[in-house]
Amino acid sequence: MTVWANTGGPCSRTRVEHIRRTLLNRTDGPIRMPRVLRVGLDHRASDDVADIVWRTLAAAGFATPDHLRAAFTVPAKRLLCRRFVPRARELPCLDDAPLAVLEQALLLGLCTAHLFDPSRPVVWTTASLSRQLELFEPEGFYVS
Numbered sequence: 001m002t003v004w005a006n007t008g009g010p011c012s013r014t015r016v017e018h019i020r021r022t023l024l025n026r027t028d029g030p031i032r033m034p035r036v037l038r039v040g041l042d043h044r045a046s047d048d049v050a051d052i053v054w055r056t057l058a059a060a061g062f063a064t065p066d067h068l069r070a071a072f073t074v075p076a077k078r079l080l081c082r083r084f085v086p087r088a089r090e091l092p093c094l095d096d097a098p099l100a101v102l103e104q105a106l107l108l109g110l111c112t113a114h115l116f117d118p119s120r121p122v123v124w125t126t127a128s129l130s131r132q133l134e135l136f137e138p139e140g141f142y143v144s
Helices: 049-059 063-071 099-109 125-129
Strands: 037-040 081-084 133-138
Touching: 037 099, 049 125, 049 133, 063 099, 099 125
Parallel strands: none
Antiparallel strands: 037 133, 081 133
């Protein structure tokens, strides 16, 4: 009896699987990760976001970004982040009310590309302030 097993090279065994579901933004079932909020600043690609936010901070009378923690409430727990593309006027613009811009900047400064951590220092870079993120709470992720 002839048995052919594992014929062909690695290229013949490649598969492509397209993922069409996500656990994020689910509020039911054993795994729940509801969206807590969306953060970001609406701006043009040519804007120097970091410079504008630093000038807004100084004009509002705050010495450092960490002083914004006393002016705004931030989520108390770590949250998961993912990038999103906002619809028109879904996020505050850089020329909106200064406090709205600073609140978003505070939240963005506490985020990396994938994690919001309220215990980290507020870090403002062009990359961090240019992000537009959805934040999710992994409340039911670990099933017992």
